Amino acid sequence: MISFCANIGRLFLNFLQGTGHFIVFMSQALAIGIRPPYYSRQVLKQAIDIGYFSLPVVGLTATFTGMVLALQSYTGFARFSAEGAVATVVVLSVTRELAPVLAGLMVAGRIGAAIAAELGTMRVTEQIDALSTLSTDPFQYLVMPRIIAGTLMLPLLVLVADIIGVFGGYLVSIYKLGFNPGNYLHQTLQYLKAMDVISGLVKAAVFGFCITIMGCYHGYYSQGGAQGVGSATTNAVVSSSILILIFNYLLTAVFFDK
Amino acid sequence: MTKHKLPRIFLKDVHKAFGPKKVLQGLNLEVLSGESLVIIGGSGTGKSVMLKCILGLIHADKGTIQIDQQEVINASRTNLDAIRHKISMLFQGSALFDSLPVWENISFVLLQEKKMTRTQARAYAIEKLASVGLPAEVADLYPAELSGGMQRRVALARAIAPKPEILFFDEPTTGLDPIMGGVINELIRASVDELGATAITITHDMASAKKIADKIAMIYQGKIVWQGPAKDIEKTDNPYVQQFIHGRNQGPIKVDVK
Numbered sequence A: 001m002i003s004f005c006a007n008i009g010r011l012f013l014n015f016l017q018g019t020g021h022f023i024v025f026m027s028q029a030l031a032i033g034i035r036p037p038y039y040s041r042q043v044l045k046q047a048i049d050i051g052y053f054s055l056p057v058v059g060l061t062a063t064f065t066g067m068v069l070a071l072q073s074y075t076g077f078a079r080f081s082a083e084g085a086v087a088t089v090v091v092l093s094v095t096r097e098l099a100p101v102l103a104g105l106m107v108a109g110r111i112g113a114a115i116a117a118e119l120g121t122m123r124v125t126e127q128i129d130a131l132s133t134l135s136t137d138p139f140q141y142l143v144m145p146r147i148i149a150g151t152l153m154l155p156l157l158v159l160v161a162d163i164i165g166v167f168g169g170y171l172v173s174i175y176k177l178g179f180n181p182g183n184y185l186h187q188t189l190q191y192l193k194a195m196d197v198i199s200g201l202v203k204a205a206v207f208g209f210c211i212t213i214m215g216c217y218h219g220y221y222s223q224g225g226a227q228g229v230g231s232a233t234t235n236a237v238v239s240s241s242i243l244i245l246i247f248n249y250l251l252t253a254v255f256f257d258k
Numbered sequence B: 001m002t003k004h005k006l007p008r009i010f011l012k013d014v015h016k017a018f019g020p021k022k023v024l025q026g027l028n029l030e031v032l033s034g035e036s037l038v039i040i041g042g043s044g045t046g047k048s049v050m051l052k053c054i055l056g057l058i059h060a061d062k063g064t065i066q067i068d069q070q071e072v073i074n075a076s077r078t079n080l081d082a083i084r085h086k087i088s089m090l091f092q093g094s095a096l097f098d099s100l101p102v103w104e105n106i107s108f109v110l111l112q113e114k115k116m117t118r119t120q121a122r123a124y125a126i127e128k129l130a131s132v133g134l135p136a137e138v139a140d141l142y143p144a145e146l147s148g149g150m151q152r153r154v155a156l157a158r159a160i161a162p163k164p165e166i167l168f169f170d171e172p173t174t175g176l177d178p179i180m181g182g183v184i185n186e187l188i189r190a191s192v193d194e195l196g197a198t199a200i201t202i203t204h205d206m207a208s209a210k211k212i213a214d215k216i217a218m219i220y221q222g223k224i225v226w227q228g229p230a231k232d233i234e235k236t237d238n239p240y241v242q243q244f245i246h247g248r249n250q251g252p253i254k255v256d257v258k
Helices: A002-033 A040-050 A053-079 A083-124 A127-133 A140-174 A181-190 A194-220 A225-256 B045-057 B077-085 B102-107 B107-110 B118-131 B135-138 B148-160 B178-195 B206-212 B238-247
Strands: B007-018 B021-032 B037-040 B062-067 B086-090 B166-170 B196-202 B213-220 B223-229
Touching: A002 A194, A040 A053, A040 A140, A040 B045, A053 A083, A083 A127, A083 A140, A083 A181, A083 A194, A083 A225, A127 A140, A127 B045, A127 B086, A140 A194, A140 B086, A194 A225, A194 B086, A225 B118, B007 B045, B007 B196, B021 B045, B021 B062, B021 B196, B021 B223, B037 B148, B037 B178, B037 B206, B045 B062, B045 B166, B045 B223, B077 B086, B086 B148, B086 B196, B102 B107, B102 B118, B102 B148, B118 B135, B118 B148, B135 B206, B148 B166, B148 B178, B166 B178, B178 B196, B178 B206, B196 B206, B213 B238, B223 B238
Parallel strands: B037 B196, B037 B213, B086 B166, B166 B196
Antiparallel strands: B007 B021, B007 B062, B213 B223
C-alpha cells in the first residue's frame, strides 16, 4: 500500500516537474523569440512545410469527414423527417468542430512528430550546441519560426478544410442522397454565422501553437540517442493531441457557452 | 605583468555535477594568447563538459571561468554572446546542419549576421573549402552526402570561416583512419597558426596531441593532474601521464571492467 502511494506521489511530482519545465521553456521561447534578429527565411520555410505540404492530408480528411457527416446525418434525420437539416448540420459541425480538431490532430501527427524528430536529432548530434557557438540563439532560429508558422498556417489550413469539408457533404447530398443543389447551398448559408467560422479559426491558431511548441519542447530536450528521439516524437504527438482536445473544449465553452 | 601575458582562458576551481555524478571537481586551467593546448584524458573524465562549460553551453556549478577576463558563469545573454563571438568549435561528430548545403554551413555566421550577400558567402565558402583541401563541387552537396573525413574537413572550414580568436576542437580525429587523421591534424595546426588563434583541443590520440600542441594537460576525475610543454610529455614521471600514454593497465588510473 505504501509503495502504491509512493508511486502515485512520484508520478504527481514528475507531472508537476514536467509542467514547470515546460512553462519555463515556453516563457524562454517567447521572451527570447520575440527579440531580433528575426529569421524570415526560416519562418517561410516552416510555413511551406506546415501549410502547403499538409494540404493533401488535411484536404483528404476534410473531404471524407464532410461526406460521412452528410451520410450519417441523413440516415439519422430521415427517421423523423428532418432531412432538410443535413446541410446546416454539416456546415456547423465542420466549421465549428470537425475541421479545426481533425486538421489539428492530422497536423499534430505530421508536423509535431517531424519537429520533435528534427530538433531531437539536432540535439543528440550537437547541432543545437553548434548553433549556439555560431552566435545564433536556438530559440530564435529554431523554435520561434516554427511557432509563428504553426500559429499562422493552421487557421489557413482549417479555412481550406472548411470549404473542402462542406463541399464533401455537398457532393454526397447531391449525387447520392438526391438533394436539390440550390436548396442545399441555401440551407448551408442560411444558418451559418461569421462566428462559426471565426471560432474554428481561433481554435486552429491555438492548436497550431500547441502542436509546434510541444514538438519543439520535446525535441529540444531530447536525450539518449535514437531511443530518446523516438520518445520525444511520441511524446510530442500525444501531448499536443491531448492539448488540442482540452483546448477545443475550453474554447468551445468560451465561444458558445450560454 | 603585461597584458598579453594574462591568460585568455582562465578556469579556477570549476565544479560540475550531473545528479550524484561529479564530473568536474575543482578544475584549474590557464591558456595564454596564441597558445595551442591539448587536453588528454580517458573517456568520461570531463573533457567535453569542460569545453561546454567554457562556452556556457553547460552551466558550471561553482568556480570561475573567464575569457579575456570576462566571466562566463552567470554572464548576461549579451556578454555570453560577445564571448561566443570570439570562439569557434569543431565538434566531435562534426555537427553540420543537415538541412543546409555545405556552403551555407560554412558561411552560416556570415549569412546570419548579414555580413555578406548569398553570392559572396558562397564564393567565400568555396575559398574555405579549398583551404581544407576540398573541391568547389562539394559546396552544393548536403552533409549526409559526404564521408566522415570530408564532414570533419567541412566542419573545420566552418569553424575557421568567421576568423575566430579562440578555437576549440573536440576529438577532431576520432573515427577517422590514420591518414585522414594526419590530414586533419595538419589542417588544425595550419589554421591555428594562420589565424594566430588560441586553441584548446581534446583528444585521446597521442600522435594528434604531439602534432597540434604547444602545451599538453592531462585531466583525470575532473581535475588537471599534469600540464607542461608538449615536448616534455614523454619525459615526465607523472604516473597518470605515463599510464595513459603507454596504455598500461596498471597504475593510478582505475578502469572499471565489469
